[in-house]
Amino acid sequence: MRKSNKVIITCAVTGAIHTPSMSPHLPITGPEIAEAAIGAAEAGAAIVHLHARKLEDGSPSQDPELFKAFLPQIKAASDVVINITTGGAPTMLVTERLVPVHTFKPEVASLNMGSMNFGLYGMLGRFKDFKYDWERPYLANSDDRVFKNTFKDIAHILESCASNGTRFEIECYDIGHLYTAAHFIDRGLIEPPFLIQSVFGLLGGIGPHPEDVLHMKRTADRLFGDDYVWSVLGAGRNQMPIASQSLAMGGNVRVGLEDSLWDGPGRLAKSNADQVKRARSLVEGLSLEVATPQQARQMLGLKG
Numbered sequence: 001m002r003k004s005n006k007v008i009i010t011c012a013v014t015g016a017i018h019t020p021s022m023s024p025h026l027p028i029t030g031p032e033i034a035e036a037a038i039g040a041a042e043a044g045a046a047i048v049h050l051h052a053r054k055l056e057d058g059s060p061s062q063d064p065e066l067f068k069a070f071l072p073q074i075k076a077a078s079d080v081v082i083n084i085t086t087g088g089a090p091t092m093l094v095t096e097r098l099v100p101v102h103t104f105k106p107e108v109a110s111l112n113m114g115s116m117n118f119g120l121y122g123m124l125g126r127f128k129d130f131k132y133d134w135e136r137p138y139l140a141n142s143d144d145r146v147f148k149n150t151f152k153d154i155a156h157i158l159e160s161c162a163s164n165g166t167r168f169e170i171e172c173y174d175i176g177h178l179y180t181a182a183h184f185i186d187r188g189l190i191e192p193p194f195l196i197q198s199v200f201g202l203l204g205g206i207g208p209h210p211e212d213v214l215h216m217k218r219t220a221d222r223l224f225g226d227d228y229v230w231s232v233l234g235a236g237r238n239q240m241p242i243a244s245q246s247l248a249m250g251g252n253v254r255v256g257l258e259d260s261l262w263d264g265p266g267r268l269a270k271s272n273a274d275q276v277k278r279a280r281s282l283v284e285g286l287s288l289e290v291a292t293p294q295q296a297r298q299m300l301g302l303k304g
């Protein structure tokens with residue numbers, strides 16, 4: 001059951017998977033990412049999960065100079081919790097993926113709990129050309145690509161961030177990833193409270209069926225007991241249905257254009273804030289309250 005009536009909304013504002021050709025509303029430049037993150041925070045997001053993109057074609061990049069074009073602006077305008085990706089893009093090596101987290105030492109960083117096939121919507125080399133389609137949410141145009149997160153990679157991320165006070169959004173795309181998280185907890189590399197971010201509906205991971213969500217929650221309950229805060233994200237058109245299930249089951253939600261470009265069937269979201277507002281209306285419709293950044297810090301034991 002829910003320990004608090006406060007719900008943490010995370011907004012993942014741009015990511016690495018969607019391409020500029022899929023939506024004119026996807027933030028690309030530093031000012032666009034800053035504006036999107038600040039707008040999401042004003043709409044109710046307590047955490048913003050951030051990637052950077054190259055200016056020339058919008059493809060993903062972990063160059064810290066690109067992060068410098070939005071992190072100070074966000075911090076100046078808002079006390080929202082900053083969460084920087086360590087996933088980068090599936091094409092990148094883990095050393096490259098870690099550079100911005102080592103540089104900026106954020107309160108939160110993502111941590112992907114296993115290697116997997118990853119049904120991408122975009123593909124390097126033709127980054128500008130992909131279209132987004134409500135009817136065909138899974139475009140497996142990355143047939144030979146693996147999102148590599150070996151046990152060694154995961155240990156390296158945890159050990160190399162240990163002295164920074166960064167805590168982790170533990171991204172679990174399937175049930176086995178919960179067991180991998182439990183393994184690293186047993187090794188003493190992750191301390192409670194654990195933020196478990198369950199990802200549903202990517203090709204290569206667990207599906208978006210209510211029984212999938214239930215199985216994920218039950219397994220996390222069994223493995224982590226009272227020591228974890230559960231959040232979910234549903235990819236593409238699964239975003240709001242999965243958010244609703246999580247809220248009804250005591251969980252928190254992640255939305256944002258990284259995970260879905262939609263605002264309804266065939267209708268592109270005009271901003272990240274629009275999705276946060278939609279999530280907020282689900283939260284308030286259930287007589288729950290949206291957590292402030294400070295409340296999220298307390299719930300997750302962040303350094304502040």
Ligand code: KMH
Binds near residue numbers: 259
């Ligand atoms: N796009 C999400 C499903 C990361 O940044 O580390 C995965 C993600 C990975 O957020």
Ligand code: ZN
Binds near residue numbers: 016049
């Ligand atoms: Zn991400």
